[in-house]
Every structure is written in structure tokens, then in C-alpha cells.
Amino acid sequence: MLHSIQHLNYGSKCIEYKLIFTTRKSLGIKVLPDGLVNVIAPNDSSITDIHTKVKSKAKWILKQQLFFDNFKPHSPARKFINGETHLYLGRQFKLQIIESTTNEIKIYRGEMIIKTKKSNPEYLERKLNEWYKDKAIQIFDEILTHSIVKFEKYKIERPTLEIRLMEKRWGSCTKSGKVILNTELIKAPKGSIEYVIIHELCHLIHYNHTQKFYELQTKLMPDWEKWKIKLEKVML
Ligand SMILES: [Zn+2]
Structure with a gap:
């Protein structure tokens, strides 16, 4: 090319x-x-x-x-102050920072509430990224569990999940059957996360992007294109 x-x-x-x-x-x-x-x-x-x-x-x-x-986890645009919006599962949440004797992050009524011992941006960024990673581990695993059911007749082994930050890709897989997902996917809608997981699982059957690969992907997730677009376009 x-x-x-x-x-x-x-x-x-x-x-x-x-x-x-x-x-x-x-x-x-x-x-x-x-x-x-x-x-x-x-x-x-x-x-x-x-x-x-x-x-x-x-x-x-x-x-x-x-x-x-x-x-981007280290975007200079991020200030980690009250009212700033941050993404989680495809939605924007307003930060509410509360000084506290304990550390806790939760989502409540459109807000991302951060109870924190320290409120400097570097500390908040680290805590928030840890929270995203925890959520990613839990939610990606749940989505893998219900997605793999669709692959029953293809007799694939449940792959090991690896979750880490990647600059250029949402997901990838290895020939040995490991699926690697971008931690940042936790900011995308669930359907888009499912699309990436199904895409990678299809690679366990067809390694390359052949016509057979796409036929299988469409059979298992007929609306995959919609979720792919959302992943590339969410929140415009
Ligand atoms: Zn692919």
C-alpha cells in the first residue's frame, strides 16, 4: 500500500x-x-x-x-478540580472532591465523588487512575464472562485478560490466546467494550481480518459497527 x-x-x-x-x-x-x-x-x-x-x-x-x-491519563487539560467532567462507561461525570480521613471514589447521581486525604492534582490523578483500573478489571471480566457464552460451539478456551494502558489500540490478542485490553476502554460505553472483547475473541478463531473473521463477528454481534463508531465518536 x-x-x-x-x-x-x-x-x-x-x-x-x-x-x-x-x-x-x-x-x-x-x-x-x-x-x-x-x-x-x-x-x-x-x-x-x-x-x-x-x-x-x-x-x-x-x-x-x-x-x-x-x-489520555496525563493530558495537561486535566486539572482534577470540582466540576471538571470525567468519563466513565461512556458518560461524563462531574468531579466532586471532598477532603476526608479516608479515600473513596463513587459514582452518585451524575457525579464522581472523590473522598480524599489530599487534594493536590497529582494525588487525585493517581487515585482516580487506580479506581479506573479496578473498575476495568471487574467490568471487563464480567463482559468477557457473558460474551464467551456466544462462542460455546467454537470450543475456545477462556483467554487470560491483561489490562494495561496502550497508546494506539483498544485491544489486541496473542497467538497463545491472551487478550489485552486498554484500561482506557473503561471510559467507553459497555456496548463498545463488548465489541472490542468480541472482536478479540473472534481472533482466537480467525487470526487475521479476513472475510470469515468479519462474518463471524457480524454473526455474534450484528450491531458491532454501531459500537465501533461509538467508540471512535462518543460524546461528540
Ligand atoms: Zn482485529
Whole structure:
């Protein structure tokens, strides 16, 4: 596949994208979790046409990049102060920070209540990330448990789950049958988490993205595309 790096000015912003020519018939734009933009274009399309089309989506691209910024654990935009919103399972929650003799985080009536011994941002960030990780371990495991039922007739072994931060991917799997999920997925809707898990489980049967792979994924989760889009577009 041929590819090149292109630049596009939009207002005061410069959008950099990787242009990839393929045999597909229509143009596709994808913003990856690390903010990189991939544009896939039909082999015979002109750079001018592609530029115009990408420009018409510039607003969406910038929104997407901003959205993914929200996921970044060390985003400078995060202040960890009262009223700031943080994502959990696809919803935004307002932080309410309460100084206390104990540490506790809970979700209550649209708020993320943090009882904390210290209220400096670095401490709160660490505590909140620990809480996200705990929730990720618990919820990803639950979703795996109910998703694997759909795979009964394929006789796959329940994979070991590994949960860690990843810069470029939501999930991956190894040939030895381990599924690795991005901790940040805990900020996405449950359906999107299920989509990533089912996607990785399908890889235990078909390792590559072949037509058979997609047929199986569609059979087991007919609305996977909707959840994939939500994962790439939530909260616009
Ligand atoms: Zn895959």
C-alpha cells in the first residue's frame, strides 16, 4: 500500500494525516486513539479532491482528537478540580472532591465523588487512575464472562485478560490466546467494550481480518459497527 503524510490548514490548526491509497471505492477517514489521522482513498483519486473532502471533515477530526485527549491519563487539560467532567462507561461525570480521613471514589447521581486525604492534582490523578483500573478489571471480566457464552460451539478456551494502558489500540490478542485490553476502554460505553472483547475473541478463531473473521463477528454481534463508531465518536 502506498502512503504519504499530508498537511491541511484549517483555521489556526494544522491537521496532519497519513494518506493511504487502496483498491477501495470510497474515501475513509479514521482518527486513532493517539490522535493520528488515517485517510484511505481509492487509487484513482486526486490529491486536490482528497484534500477538499478531508477539509470538509476537519471539524469532526478536531473534535475526535479532542475527545481522545480526554482519554489520555496525563493530558495537561486535566486539572482534577470540582466540576471538571470525567468519563466513565461512556458518560461524563462531574468531579466532586471532598477532603476526608479516608479515600473513596463513587459514582452518585451524575457525579464522581472523590473522598480524599489530599487534594493536590497529582494525588487525585493517581487515585482516580487506580479506581479506573479496578473498575476495568471487574467490568471487563464480567463482559468477557457473558460474551464467551456466544462462542460455546467454537470450543475456545477462556483467554487470560491483561489490562494495561496502550497508546494506539483498544485491544489486541496473542497467538497463545491472551487478550489485552486498554484500561482506557473503561471510559467507553459497555456496548463498545463488548465489541472490542468480541472482536478479540473472534481472533482466537480467525487470526487475521479476513472475510470469515468479519462474518463471524457480524454473526455474534450484528450491531458491532454501531459500537465501533461509538467508540471512535462518543460524546461528540
Ligand atoms: Zn482485529
